[in-house]
Structures are given as C-alpha cells and as structure tokens.
Amino acid sequence: MFLANAHHRIRYAVLNSAKQRLNMDIHEYQAKEILSEFGIRIPRGGLAYSPEQAAYRAREIGGTEWIVKAQVHTGGRSRASGILRCRSEHEVYDAAESLFGKRIITRQSGPTGKVVYRVYVEGSISISKELYLGFALDRKVERVMVVASEHGGIEIEEIAASKPASIIRTVVEPAVGMQAFQARQIAFKLGVPASQVNEAMTTILGCYKAFEQLDATMVEVNPLVIAEDASLYAVDAKMTFDDNALFRRPEIAELRDKSQEDRLESRASDRGLKYVGLDGDIACVVNGGGLAMATVDSIKLAGGEAASFIDIGGGATPERMSKALRQAAQDDRINAVLINIFAGINRCDWIAQGIVQALEKEALQIPLVIRLAGTRVDEGRKLLVKSGLPIVRANTMEEAAHRVVTAADTHLKRKEMRRKEKNTDPVSKKATVVL
Numbered sequence: 337m338f339l340a341n342a343h344h345r346i347r348y349a350v351l352n353s354a355k356q357r358l359n360m361d362i363h364e365y366q367a368k369e370i371l372s373e374f375g376i377r378i379p380r381g382g383l384a385y386s387p388e389q390a391a392y393r394a395r396e397i398g399g400t401e402w403i404v405k406a407q408v409h410t411g412g413r414s415r416a417s418g419i420l421r422c423r424s425e426h427e428v429y430d431a432a433e434s435l436f437g438k439r440i441i442t443r444q445s446g447p448t449g450k451v452v453y454r455v456y457v458e459g460s461i462s463i464s465k466e467l468y469l470g471f472a473l474d475r476k477v478e479r480v481m482v483v484a485s486e487h488g489g490i491e492i493e494e495i496a497a498s499k500p501a502s503i504i505r506t507v508v509e510p511a512v513g514m515q516a517f518q519a520r521q522i523a524f525k526l527g528v529p530a531s532q533v534n535e536a537m538t539t540i541l542g543c544y545k546a547f548e549q550l551d552a553t554m555v556e557v558n559p560l561v562i563a564e565d566a567s568l569y570a571v572d573a574k575m576t577f578d579d580n581a582l583f584r585r586p587e588i589a590e591l592r593d594k595s596q597e598d599r600l601e602s603r604a605s606d607r608g609l610k611y612v613g614l615d616g617d618i619a620c621v622v623n624g625g626g627l628a629m630a631t632v633d634s635i636k637l638a639g640g641e642a643a644s645f646i647d648i649g650g651g652a653t654p655e656r657m658s659k660a661l662r663q664a665a666q667d668d669r670i671n672a673v674l675i676n677i678f679a680g681i682n683r684c685d686w687i688a689q690g691i692v693q694a695l696e697k698e699a700l701q702i703p704l705v706i707r708l709a710g711t712r713v714d715e716g717r718k719l720l721v722k723s724g725l726p727i728v729r730a731n732t733m734e735e736a737a738h739r740v741v742t743a744a745d746t747h748l749k750r751k752e753m754r755r756k757e758k759n760t761d762p763v764s765k766k767a768t769v770v771l
Contacts, residue, residue: 359579360578361576363454363456371570374543376538377567387430390431393457395425399459403460404420404428405419408451408452409593437451438451439452463562463564464561466487466562468558468560477507479509482506491558516541528568529562539560557572557573558574559571600644610646616635617640617641620644621675634736638737657691662694672702672741672747674737675704675707677708683712691725703728706720707735
C-alpha cells in the first residue's frame with residue numbers, strides 16, 4: 337500500500353512541479369490589464385500597496401461601493417476572506433489593512449498559503465448574471481479548448497461536479513484559429529441577450545487572441561458578468577504563460593512575482609533545474625522521473641522519507657551537478673542527501689567532478705550518500721575516492737537507500753543532542769540585568 341501511495345505522491349508532485357515550472361502565473365490585475373488591450377471590458381480599479389493608497393484608489397474610482405481583493409496566485413480567495421466588499425472609504429482602509437501580510441490559504445494554494453503584499457481596489461458592478469469562460473491547452477487533442485458555462489462565479493471543478501450538462505466545450509483548429517461563428521455559438525449557448533451577442537463575441541475572440549499571441553497556457557474569466565445595464569465585464573481574470581516562451585515575451589516575463597512562488601522551486605527554476613518538493617528529510621538528486629520514483633520508493637522501503645528530488649536530466653555537466661547539490665542543501669529540513677545516478681547519456685565522471693567541485697567550494701554540513709552506475713562508472717568512483725571527501729558510497733539502490741536513511745537518522749539525533757546541550761548550558765541560562 338505504501339509503495340502505491342509513494343507512486344501516487346511522486347506522480348502528483350511531478351505533475352504539479354511541471355505545471356509550476358512550465359507555467360508562469362500573474363496577478364488578477366495584470367491579467368485584466370492585458371485583456372483590456374484585447375477589447376475585454378473590465379471594471380474600473382487600481383492597485384494599492386498600503387491601506388492609505390487603497391482608500392485613495394476608492395476616491396479615484398468614485399461610487400458608493402468597492403471591492404478590495406488580495407492579489408495572490410491562487411483561486412478561491414473569497415472563501416478565505418481574501419475578497420472584501422466595502423461601502424465607505426474607511427471600510428476600504430480597514431479591509432486593506434486586514435489583508436496586508438495575511439496568509440491566504442485555499443485548496444489551490446496548499447497548506448502554506450500565499451502572503452498578501454498588494455491589493456486591488458475595484459468599483460462594484462450591479463450583476464444580472466455570472467458566466468464562466470476559460471481557454472486552455474488540451475494536450476490530449478493538441479488543441480486549444482474553450483470551456484464555458486452559464487454558471488459562473490464558482491470554480492470550474494465545482495461546475496463540472498454539480499452541473500456537468502451546463503459546460504460548453506469548443507475545440508479551436510490551430511490552422512485557422514478561432515472563428516467568429518464559434519464565438520457566436522458560445523454566446524448563444526451561454527444565454528447572452530441578443531443585443532449583447534456582438535460584445536460577447538468580442539470578449540471571446542479577444543481572450544483567444546490574448547491566449548494565442550502571448551503564448552499563454554490558460555486564460556480564465558470567472559465570472560464574466562452581464563451587468564444590469566447589459567454590458568459584459570471581466571470581474572475576475574487569471575492567466576498563465578509558457579515558461580519556455582518567455583524569452584520572446586519580455587513584457588510578460590517582467591510580470592513575474594517571486595514573492596508568490598516557493599523559495600526553493602523559484603531558486604531551482606532560475607538555475608534551470610527540475611525540482612519537486614516532498615514531505616520528508618532526505619534530498620534526492622537523480623536523472624530521470626522513473627529513477628526518481630524508484631529512489632523515493634527505495635527510501636520508503638528502508639524506513640525513510642524523501643524531502644525532495646532534483647532531476648539533473650541527460651547530459652548534465654559538472655557545473656549542473658554542482659548547482660543541483662547546492663540546491664539540495666538549501667532546504668533546512670534536510671538531514672541527508674542521496675545522489676542516485678544511472679548514467680546513459682550522462683557520464684559518471686562528470687557527475688563526480690560536479691560533486692567534488694561543489695564540496696570544495698562549500699563544505700556540506702549533512703551526510704552525502706552516492707550511488708553511481710552506467711557510463712564511465714569506474715572513472716567516476718575513482719574521482720570520488722581520490723578527492724578524500726567525506727562521502728558514503730553505495731553500489732546498489734537498495735544499499736544506497738539504507739545507508740542514507742541511517743545517515744539521516746544519525747544526523748537528526750546529533751542535531752537534537754546539540755540542541756539539548758545548548759538548552760542545558762548553564763552559561764546560556766544566566767540572565768542579563770540592565771540597570
């Protein structure tokens with residue numbers, strides 16, 4: 337059972353890591369600014385970095401009611417009290433003050449949540465109907481999939497579970513792009529009033545153009561609102577972009593907010609490494625997702641838990657290996673590191689050179705267990721022996737797993753012993769009196 341669970345966790349982690357690595361999220365206000373350039377109507381609003389600025393934005397916008405929204409990279413903000421309705425400038429000030437520094441925890445954000453560093457103040461819209469509109473790359477059919485529903489304002493997963501018949505799906509043929517007749521069909525199926533079908537078509541086609549022209553991987557407008565005056569507004573918007581295309585979209589790359597990213601994932605991404613965080617205390621450096629799963633399972637069988645794995649990929653240079661080892665050591669939870677390499681395209685002597693380079697530059701304060709196999713393995717092992725560095729070597733994956741679990745347990749016990757010695761040190765217990 338635990339092997340199946342380990343496989344499930346690792347596959348889930350790989351998929352989510354790939355999503356984070358290959359997709360760059362932006363904030364709601366940034367997505368709205370982009371969509372407005374493609375003809376989508378958005379409510380009047382302004383960004384604020386302080387409660388005073390939020391109140392000033394409300395005065396700028398005018399009206400008698402405003403919405404103060406936490407700008408974090410996660411959905412489900414309203415359920416986490418991240419979206420607040422206000423009826424005076426004082427309420428806007430208080431709402432903003434309560435949001436700044438708050439950690440928004442939702443189903444999408446995970447248990448650590450996202451900290452609020454900026455808010456968006458927006459004029460309230462009198463809503464007649466809420467719709468859902470989304471564009472995503474469907475890798476199964478290798479096409480852009482348009483998903484819409486006449487039930488907006490809630491997550492698409494909830495719509496699919498509670499009202500699956502309401503979901504409208506349209507596939508866009510990449511050779512010709514989205515056509516006006518497709519947008520018109522979607523508008524009619526959504527129940528848009530006849531007088532607003534043209535505006536709905538402009539909105540749908542505008543979202544597709546933004547998706548296609550900016551190398552987006554997802555565009556979501558939820559809700560797309562039909563106001564009481566029959567106008568259409570994108571009241572909330574979300575966009576993600578393909579990381580691999582950012583080199584040709586510098587204006588999009590500038591929108592990245594690292595404060596909303598996991599520190600270790602962000603660091604690894606900046607260095608071109610594939611990083612997946614898990615829940616244990618043993619870091620794994622491997623080459624290939626299959627070997628990563630086998631390594632995590634082996635550690636589990638040996639009685640330990642993996643804290644992360646870093647995939648160095650094929651053809652890794654010594655410099656890349658050195659970066660991976662330094663990345664593994666950045667996690668404070670780590671009690672040991674296991675380097676498990678099966679070299680095909682890779683070369684074990686390059687891996688060994690990278691390990692030696694990393695340890696010569698900066699001494700590793702935690703145990704390091706290495707198992708090398710494959711191309712030029714004898715040369716790699718000789719380099720490790722010649723280095724004289726404090727490295728634990730293993731010949732098989734099972735042996736490596738048992739040794740790294742033992743090393744991690746020993747290191748943890750030593751840390752706890754040092755902590756107890758520090759707490760019982762009579763010198764540390766002396767009080768300093770200031771007169």
